[in-house]
Amino acid sequence: MKKLVSTSIGRLRLVSIIEGISLILLVLIGVPLKYYFDNPTWVKSIGPVHGGLFILFVLLALMVANSQKWKFKTTALVILVASFIPFGCFYVDAKILKPMEGPN
Numbered sequence: 798m799k800k801l802v803s804t805s806i807g808r809l810r811l812v813s814i815i816e817g818i819s820l821i822l823l824v825l826i827g828v829p830l831k832y833y834f835d836n837p838t839w840v841k842s843i844g845p846v847h848g849g850l851f852i853l854f855v856l857l858a859l860m861v862a863n864s865q866k867w868k869f870k871t872t873a874l875v876i877l878v879a880s881f882i883p884f885g886c887f888y889v890d891a892k893i894l895k896p897m898e899g900p901n
Contacts, residue, residue: 805861806861813879813889814890816850816853820883823839823840823844824883854876862875
């Protein structure tokens, strides 16, 4: 856990997972409740939190991309897959970010 907050890639990984969980909650719980059960409570409460986490994630990803000299393709893949595809954050974490961070 210490490594997740002590390095820039670690912080990006942490925010990515939290943002991804908020997306999953929004898409799998909030949206069905809103449109099938006419209950927008989850969307109203999780939506702004997810939006803030999304902005934080994109800013952190761009900062890490700049400091690590990522290619445009890597940067775009990290941002698009992790923040727009439910469960994509777990793929990006396992296949791209965790290997970049190095061994434990």
